[in-house]
Amino acid sequence: MSDLLERLRGRGWRMTAQRRVVAEVLDGDHVHLTADEVHARAVAKLPEISRATVYNTLGEMVSLGEVIEVATDKRAKRYDPNAHRPHQHLVCARCGAIRDVHPSGNPLTDLPDSERFGFTISDVEVTYRGVCPSCAAA
Amino acid sequence: MSDLLERLRGRGWRMTAQRRVVAEVLDGDHVHLTADEVHARAVAKLPEISRATVYNTLGEMVSLGEVIEVATDKRAKRYDPNAHRPHQHLVCARCGAIRDVHPSGNPLTDLPDSERFGFTISDVEVTYRGVCPSCAAA
DNA sequence: ATCCTACAATGGACATTGTCTAAGTCAAGG
DNA sequence: CCTTGACTTAGACAATGTCCATTGTAGGAT
Ligand SMILES: [Mn+2]
Ligand SMILES: [Mn+2]
Ligand SMILES: [Zn+2]
Ligand SMILES: [Zn+2]
Secondary structure, rough: OOOHHHHHHHOOOOHHHHHHHHHHOOOOOOEEEEHHHHHHHHHHOOOOOOOOHHHHHHHHHHHHHOOEEEEEOOOOOOOOOOOOOOOEEEOOOOOOOOOEEEOOOOOOHOHHHHHHOOOOOEEEEEEEEEEEEHHHOO | OOHHHHHHHOOOOOOOHHHHHHHHHHHOOOOOOOOHHHHHHHEEEEEEOHHHHHHHHHHHHOOOOOEEOOOOOOOOEEOOOOOOOOEEEEEEEOHHHHHHOOOOOOOOHHOOOOHHOOOOOEEEEEEEEEEEEHHHOO
């Protein structure tokens, strides 16, 4: 049973078959699916689920802080259930594989006060790009 | 006259009114416009310029390395003429203002070998998010 | 167990962003 | 000037995302 689903249940969510399958699809490590990929996998488990419901459910999970949106791809947003451990992403420029990574130190401290222009900074998003071992071999 | 335009001229580009206008629109500091914003400003100078030409011209400038695409926004790509000085971005979460910033040190060195999973990393994109001084005052 | 009703799901229209193509136009070399 | 291949154009198409009116249902109340 999905850990994510447990957390959502604890927030007074009405539990529907649709929300259950979306949560199931998002379960696991290094999961960074687009909304359409989530929909495709959800349909395999619950054929009548609609695109609108997938978008709604993902949006609600994001609002609740249980899922994060990542923009590693310049096309569709990706949805990441690893919302409770801060991390960054490593993306293969060839095949699109995405891995969670944990840089040493806080990336925020790399930005000196003189480069903050009076902003109150609350968040930093880092995307490393390169070529993964299997693409390099081929 | 645009510095960007001078560099493009030196590459044997056929100089057309459309390309001139797109280059003029992108001239300046802290410029990070979407393709449609570029089109709107270009139309003000050259009413018959088409959307397709703006997309084509931006794509060519990116291929030549004279403009970079940035994904600070999770919707449209933004086009940045500051392609020759490596930098990162600071974005206001309220009004969307974008500033160029220069973090101390190389963000690549923050990622230890043990977190590289055999990838050959060539690039890193960092987006700092927060609230700008004018939005904080309001 | 059944009923109620507020909340959720659905399908489809619509919006935004981006790509592609066929046909017309023009910058620049000869 | 001509010519020609590169450039531009309008609009169709594709991908991603949002919105809304209608229908369905989870879960508390009776
Ligand atoms: Mn992740
Ligand atoms: Mn910039
Ligand atoms: Zn790869
Ligand atoms: Zn602001």
